[in-house]
Amino acid sequence: MDHRTIYEIIGGDETLQHLVDEFYARVEADPTLRPMFPEDLEEGKRWQFLFLKQYFGGDPDYMAIRGHPRLRMRHSPFPIDQQARDAWLSHMIAAMETIGISDPAYSIMREYFERASEFMINR
Numbered sequence: 731m732d733h734r735t736i737y738e739i740i741g742g743d744e745t746l747q748h749l750v751d752e753f754y755a756r757v758e759a760d761p762t763l764r765p766m767f768p769e770d771l772e773e774g775k776r777w778q779f780l781f782l783k784q785y786f787g788g789d790p791d792y793m794a795i796r797g798h799p800r801l802r803m804r805h806s807p808f809p810i811d812q813q814a815r816d817a818w819l820s821h822m823i824a825a826m827e828t829i830g831i832s833d834p835a836y837s838i839m840r841e842y843f844e845r846a847s848e849f850m851i852n853r
Contacts (some may be wrong), residue, residue, distance in 0.1 A: 735787020737834045742788065752825035762817045766808045784841070804848060811853040819833045819847045 732739070740746070756774050757763045767774060780792035781799055792799065808814075822843050826836060 731771070736770050736838055737783060737787035740786075740831055740839075743783065744787075744826050745831070746779055746782050747827065748829045749831070750775050752828050753778075753822055755822035756824060757818075760817055760821065762814055766810075766814070785842070801809075801846065802852075805850050806852060809853050810850050812851060815847045815851050817820070818850075819843060822847075 737746070754771050757767060758771065777796065778791070780795065784790045784792040810818075823835075823840060826839060831839065
């Protein structure tokens with residue numbers, strides 16, 4: 731039985747950074763999502779990387795620096811409807827596929843992203 735974390739299975743920091751970069755490249759070109767993000771995407775990329783690292787079993791750097799994730803609260807200023815959620819999720823899935831995350835990690839990560847993105851809908 732494999733007792734490694736998803737973070738370890740996918741290849742750690744390098745793979746997660748690649749995932750975040752691929753995802754944000756798609757967001758940058760998306761007419762629905764891009765207006766919800768600040769002009770400079772680097773800070774958001776940093777927080778997403780640290781959050782995903784912690785969530786999937788890496789070091790708890792996000793919590794140490796920023797405290798509890800409080801994802802719904804942090805996203806509440808943004809008008810997230812079903813269309814925005816679907817766009818966000820499709821970009822994350824495409825990013826995972828592009829960088830080659832495979833099962834079992836792919837299925838676990840996809841399930842998390844599906845649930846989390848649904849939870850962010852606030853309109």
